[in-house]
Amino acid sequence: MASLPKREEIICLFDVDGTLTMPRNKIIPTTEEFLLTKVKQVATIGLVGGSDFKKIAEQMGGADVINKFEYVFAENGLVAYKNGHMIGKMSIQEHVGEEKLQKFINYALGYMSKLTLPVKRGTFIEFRDGLVNVCPVGRSCSQAERDQFAEYDKEHRIRENFVKELQAQFPDLGLVFSIGGQISFDVFPKGWDKTFALSFVEKDSFKEIHFFGDKTAPGGNDHEIYEDSRTIGHKVTSPEDTIAQLKTLLHL
Numbered sequence: 001m002a003s004l005p006k007r008e009e010i011i012c013l014f015d016v017d018g019t020l021t022m023p024r025n026k027i028i029p030t031t032e033e034f035l036l037t038k039v040k041q042v043a044t045i046g047l048v049g050g051s052d053f054k055k056i057a058e059q060m061g062g063a064d065v066i067n068k069f070e071y072v073f074a075e076n077g078l079v080a081y082k083n084g085h086m087i088g089k090m091s092i093q094e095h096v097g098e099e100k101l102q103k104f105i106n107y108a109l110g111y112m113s114k115l116t117l118p119v120k121r122g123t124f125i126e127f128r129d130g131l132v133n134v135c136p137v138g139r140s141c142s143q144a145e146r147d148q149f150a151e152y153d154k155e156h157r158i159r160e161n162f163v164k165e166l167q168a169q170f171p172d173l174g175l176v177f178s179i180g181g182q183i184s185f186d187v188f189p190k191g192w193d194k195t196f197a198l199s200f201v202e203k204d205s206f207k208e209i210h211f212f213g214d215k216t217a218p219g220g221n222d223h224e225i226y227e228d229s230r231t232i233g234h235k236v237t238s239p240e241d242t243i244a245q246l247k248t249l250l251h252l
């Protein structure tokens with residue numbers, strides 16, 4: 001059996017939602033314990049989430065997550081922490097400019113105002129540091145309404161068609177679209193997908209960069225980093241699957 005690189009030479013990066021936690025849920029204690037006591041012994045560990053830091057902290061058991069994981073990348077790495085300290089922060093507002101952004105947001109709101117869905121709630125556009133999140137059902141929906149939309153979306157391709165329309169309307173803004181989770185999609189400048197996080201990790205000359213994610217297919221928010229030549233990609237189906245694959249990979 002080939003020996004593994006030293007823990008300073010190998011990093012395991014994890015998507016959060018669907019990879020370390022069940023969708024929208026908090027990490028369960030046994031998963032956390034496995035990562036922090038077993039995996040962290042033999043590899044450097046980091047998170048690459050699409051959500052903002054607040055949501056990642058919520059799912060990962062508190063803001064202390066920046067001290068438990070050596071790297072924490074929120075919003076695909078546009079907000080970056082290393083060893084408990086912030087090391088980077090990007091802003092879509094500065095990058096794209098308010099005028100163009102507002103045209104885009106107005107168009108998206110107009111489009112959503114014409115959609116009829118099983119239910120509609122509030123917060124259809126959420127502005128984050130590094131991306132704009134667009135949510136046809138509205139982010140303030142309940143878990144049941146969220147599940148209901150996810151089912152409806154599978155059948156009627158609401159998000160997919162919406163994204164196609166936005167791409168056609170705004171071909172020159174340099175924006176890309178990523179459908180992730182159950183109810184929304186993210187809009188951000190090209191290159192600001194999860195591979196953005198690699199620009200930080202790359203500097204630390206790891207011999208192996210592993211990435212674990214559940215949305216690795218084209219259009220999914222793990223796709224680019226999963227396919228990137230700098231990473232070894234692992235497609236997972238659940239937190240249990242992540243643990244099983246880690247046991248094999250790291251001989252745990």
Ligand SMILES: [Mg+2]
Binds near residue numbers: 016018019213214215
């Ligand atoms: Mg995921």
